[in-house]
Each structure stands twice: as structure tokens, then as C-alpha cells.
Amino acid sequence: MEHKYLGYYDVVVVGGGTAGIPAAIKAARGAAKTLLIEREGCLGGMMSTGIPVLGTLDRQLNKVVGGIVDEISNELKEDNLSFGDLRCPMHNSITVMSPWWYRIVATRKCVEAGVEVVYNASLLEVRVNSGKVCALSFLAGNFIYDVDLQVVIDATGDATVAYLAGADYEMGQPEMLEGLVAQQAKNETRYDIGHSKKGKVQPVSLTFSLGGVDTETFMQYLKDHPETYKSPAGYGMHYDTEYLFNSPAIYVTCFGEFIEEARKNGDFDIPRDRVIFATQPNKNEYVINATRVVDVDPTDPIEMGKATNELTRQVAMLTRFFRKYCPGFKDCFLANVAQFTGARESRRIIGKKMVTKANIDALEIPEDCIAMGGYNCDVHLSGVGLYFQPIERGVGVPYGAMVPQNIDGLLVTGRAISVDSYALAVLRVMGPCLALGEAAGAAAALAVKQNISVADVDVKELQDVLVKGGAIVRL
Ligand SMILES: Cc1cc2nc3c(=O)[nH]c(=O)nc-3n(C[C@H](O)[C@H](O)[C@H](O)COP(=O)(O)OP(=O)(O)OC[C@H]3O[C@@H](n4cnc5c(N)ncnc54)[C@H](O)[C@@H]3O)c2cc1C
Numbered sequence: 001m002e003h004k005y006l007g008y009y010d011v012v013v014v015g016g017g018t019a020g021i022p023a024a025i026k027a028a029r030g031a032a033k034t035l036l037i038e039r040e041g042c043l044g045g046m047m048s049t050g051i052p053v054l055g056t057l058d059r060q061l062n063k064v065v066g067g068i069v070d071e072i073s074n075e076l077k078e079d080n081l082s083f084g085d086l087r088c089p090m091h092n093s094i095t096v097m098s099p100w101w102y103r104i105v106a107t108r109k110c111v112e113a114g115v116e117v118v119y120n121a122s123l124l125e126v127r128v129n130s131g132k133v134c135a136l137s138f139l140a141g142n143f144i145y146d147v148d149l150q151v152v153i154d155a156t157g158d159a160t161v162a163y164l165a166g167a168d169y170e171m172g173q174p175e176m177l178e179g180l181v182a183q184q185a186k187n188e189t190r191y192d193i194g195h196s197k198k199g200k201v202q203p204v205s206l207t208f209s210l211g212g213v214d215t216e217t218f219m220q221y222l223k224d225h226p227e228t229y230k231s232p233a234g235y236g237m238h239y240d241t242e243y244l245f246n247s248p249a250i251y252v253t254c255f256g257e258f259i260e261e262a263r264k265n266g267d268f269d270i271p272r273d274r275v276i277f278a279t280q281p282n283k284n285e286y287v288i289n290a291t292r293v294v295d296v297d298p299t300d301p302i303e304m305g306k307a308t309n310e311l312t313r314q315v316a317m318l319t320r321f322f323r324k325y326c327p328g329f330k331d332c333f334l335a336n337v338a339q340f341t342g343a344r345e346s347r348r349i350i351g352k353k354m355v356t357k358a359n360i361d362a363l364e365i366p367e368d369c370i371a372m373g374g375y376n377c378d379v380h381l382s383g384v385g386l387y388f389q390p391i392e393r394g395v396g397v398p399y400g401a402m403v404p405q406n407i408d409g410l411l412v413t414g415r416a417i418s419v420d421s422y423a424l425a426v427l428r429v430m431g432p433c434l435a436l437g438e439a440a441g442a443a444a445a446l447a448v449k450q451n452i453s454v455a456d457v458d459v460k461e462l463q464d465v466l467v468k469g470g471a472i473v474r475l
Pocket residue numbers: 014015016017018019020037038039040043044045046047051052053054055121122123155156157158160204205206207289341342343344413414415416428429430431433
């Protein structure tokens with residue numbers, strides 16, 4: 001296959017999803033010549049699915065994520081395409097934005113910042129010289145493009161760049177997962193929490209949205225049947241009526257009673273005991289987060305392909321389930337299906353620092369904090385349930401969690417940073433991933449400007465750059 005030399009870039013961001021977009025914008029705004037390469041035909045990643053951004057406010061409603069996502073959300077709010085940051089008694093906060101308009105504004109901001117974007121690009125090779133990444137190649141159309149670079153930001157979610165560069169990483173932590181399950185099961189009265197055969201990573205899912213919902217009928221059902229949204233006893237968090245009936249947007253978990261009925265009738269065979277869905281800015285449209293395939297290795301394309309086939313079948317089954325059983329959904333239609341199967345967990349790099357359960361339990365915001373998250377601990381288990389426990393206040397991520405311990409010239413951002421499985425379950429949501437992306441972009445631009453290793457970036461200076469841009473690194 002023919003090679004084309006694309007040139008030299010100060011910063012190359014691989015993956016234009018949740019973390020990759022703010023990473024590229026921030027790097028380019030920091031005067032770095034920036035290239036963004038994305039596997040799909042558009043930017044957005046999980047942000048283009050319509051699921052609400054979690055973790056921008058913590059449990060005490062402190063704002064812990066700002067910066068570029070706020071710029072976009074505030075712009076969308078003017079046209080009623082974002083509800084802004086809203087309190088949620090279960091998830092602490094939800095930030096619901098139109099996925100289509102998020103994509104449009106985010107793409108425009110990349111272009112305005114001077115980011116060059118290549119779509120439908122598949123990463124082939126990462127070249128490392130004396131322990132430092134110096135070049136990479138990707139396939140796009142009928143060509144292999146070669147690029148020289150100073151810093152690469154891995155925003156693939158799967159730490160693919162890090163893996164190809166030979167960075168140390170971990171995946172799964174079965175013993176921790178089993179411990180969490182056992183701990184919650186002690187208090188559990190309502191659900192059987194199964195666990196994975198492999199005990200490896202959380203299940204994969206495909207999200208979709210339903211339009212044409214009769215919201216009034218659905219809301220009346222919630223009002224008349226509070227048992228439908230009652231949390232399992234072990235969670236320690238519960239919906240309240242103020243939120244459900246007065247918030248302009250909600251993310252609600254309910255309808256277990258209809259799943260039971262549908263299961264008996266042979267109309268439901270997904271390993272879930274309830275469905276979760278959220279308001280969209282489009283009137284009477286809800287995004288559904290309820291498909292599930294367990295024991296899948298997200299880094300294995302063959303396994304992911306089989307899972308995607310199964311998840312696509314589940315989308316059809318769930319749509320029919322909603323129409324047949326759920327009040328208000330009788331005339332709903334399938335409005336959108338996410339463009340790729342989402343993984344909640346895959347490779348996590350071993351960084352110069354690692355966020356662990358002990359840091360989360362201590363609610364740490366370290367001195368060298370470069371991004372924060374305000375979410376709870378949320379592990380999708382391989383039975384029907386979740387491990388879901390409150391984290392009482394926002395927590396911080398140290399800069400070193402993005403810096404691989406054994407490879408230079410590389411920053412890893414998004415959900416693949418250096419965390420244990422427990423910290424991943426707190427920081428994997430989009431609020432912290434957006435903040436981590438912005439921090440990676442700012443750090444890469446500083447390293448380029450000063451011609452230093454990413455490991456030597458002055459964290460105080462990095463924090464100043466971030467705070468000037470509206471990001472939050474301390475309470
Ligand atoms: C089903 C599901 C439901 C979830 N629900 C919520 C929720 O309600 N709220 C919430 O806040 N979080 C939720 N999460 C978690 C959250 O969405 C993700 O953990 C987070 O978005 C990860 O951000 P990221 O930037 O690391 O990855 P992504 O947003 O997935 O971005 C990765 C990007 O990299 C691209 N890419 C991947 N590999 C390559 C490659 N080799 N070359 C080029 N490009 C590549 C992808 O196409 C994608 O655009 C959910 C996750 C899943 C899977």
C-alpha cells in the first residue's frame with residue numbers, strides 16, 4: 001500500500017471522542033500544530049450518543065468540571081439544546097445536551113482553533129525512539145499516512161496508542177470486582193447480583209433513543225407508582241419527587257415490573273432488571289441505556305463484532321418492549337442508534353501516579369490535581385445489577401495519572417488513565433473525561449512550547465493555564 005508523508009505535528013491526538021475533542025482544542029489554542037485522527041466518520045465518541053454527562057457537579061453540588069465543555073454547553077443552552085448542569089439525587093448531576101449539536105459546535109471549535117482533523121482513520125503503528133514516541137502511521141482511504149510528532153495524546157478510550165508504543169498497562173481487576181459484589185450483596189434484598197465468568201471488565205452496551213413518547217402519560221405512571229423507581233436497598237441513594245417531577249431533564253431507572261412480565265412472556269432476555277433512560281432536548285425523545293453483553297474483551301475486534309450483533313438485536317427487542325409494556329411509550333419509534341458499541345472499561349495505563357480506592361475513600365484532591373470528577377462508584381456487573389455507592393464529594397486526578405511510567409512523548413487521557421478498577425468506576429464518566437482531555441491538551445502544548453518532556457511539565461503552570469480557561473482543579 002502507498003505511503004504518504006503528512007508532515008510534522010507538535011501534537012497528535014488519537015481519538016476524537018469525549019476526551020479527545022477538548023484535548024485537541026486546548027493543544028491548538030496553546031499554539032501547538034495539532035492533528036486529530038478519528039476512527040469514525042464524525043467527532044464525538046460517547047458524547048455523540050445523547051447520554052447525559054455525569055460528574056460535573058459532586059454530591060454536595062460543588063461544580064467540579066468546567067472549561068471547554070461549559071463553553072459548548074452554554075452556547076447550546078441559548079438555543080434550548082442543553083439543560084446545563086442539573087442536580088440528580090442518584091447521579092449527583094446530569095448535563096444533557098443534544099448529541100447532534102454537541103458534535104456540530106465541537107467540530108466548529110476544533111476548526112476555529114486550527115486543529116486538522118482526519119476521519120475514518122485507523123491507527124497502524126506507533127514508532128518509539130530511545131523510549132520516546134516520535135512518529136505514527138495510520139490507514140485512511142487507500143493510503144498509509146506517516147506523521148512525525150513531538151507529543152501524542154492517546155484519547156482512544158482503550159489506550160491503543162499506549163499499547164502499540166509498549167506502555168505498561170492493566171486490564172480488569174476480578175478480585176476487586178468480586179469484593180465489591182460481596183460487600184453490596186450483604187445489604188441486598190431485592191436483586192440477585194451475578195458476577196462475570198471471567199470477572200474481567202464491565203459489560204459493553206449500545207445506546208439508542210426513542211422518539212414520540214407521551215411524556216405526560218409516562219410521568220403520571222411514575223407519580224402513581226413510586227415503587228417503579230425505588231432503588232435496591234444496598235445503593236444508599238434514592239430518587240426524590242422534587243427531581244423527578246420538577247427537573248427539566250431526568251435520568252431515571254425504572255420499569256422492573258414490566259421486565260419481569262415481559263420475561264415471563266418471552267419478550268425480554270437481556271441480563272438487566274431495570275431500564276435507565278434520560279430526557280433529550282428534542283421534545284418527547286429519550287435516550288435508552290439498557291442493552292448489555294457481558295464477558296467481552298473490548299480490545300478484541302472479533303469479540304466486539306459478535307457483541308455488536310447481539311446488542312443490535314437487543315435494541316429491537318427493547319424498542320418492542322417499550323412499545324408493548326411501558327406507559328407512554330405505545331407509539332414511540334426508534335429515533336437513533338449509537339454509531340458504535342460502547343465499552344465501559346478496557347486497558348488502563350500504569351502511570352507515574354495512580355488513583356486508587358484509597359485515594360477515592362479519602363476524597364483526595366492532590367496538590368498536583370489537573371482534573372476533577374464528581375460522580376459515584378458505578379460498576380455494571382455481569383449479573384443483572386450494579387455496584388452503586390455514593391462518593392460524598394468531588395475527587396481530583398494528579399497529573400502523573402496521564403503520564404505513562406515507561407514511555408515518553410505520550411499522554412493518556414479519558415477513561416484509560418492510570419486508575420485501579422474502583423477509581424475507574426468513579427472517573428470513567430464523561431464529566432471527568434472531558435476535564436482530563438482538556439488537561440492533556442494544555443500539558444502537551446506546554447511541553448512543546450518549552451521543548452521539554454511531558455513528564456517535566458510544571459504542574460503549577462499547567463493548573464494556571466487550565467484555571468484561566470475555566471477548568472476546575474480544586475474546590
Ligand atoms: C453504554 C455506556 C453508557 C454510559 N453511560 C454514561 C452516562 O450516562 N454518563 C456518563 O457521563 N458516562 C457514561 N458512560 C461512560 C462514558 O461515556 C465513557 O467512559 C467516556 O465517554 C470515555 O471517554 P473517552 O474519551 O475515554 O472515550 P470515547 O468517548 O469513547 O472516545 C474515544 C474516541 O476514540 C476513537 N477511537 C478509538 N480507537 C481509535 C483508534 N484506534 N484510532 C482512532 N480513533 C479511535 C473512538 O471512535 C472515539 O471517538 C457510559 C459508557 C458506556 C459504554
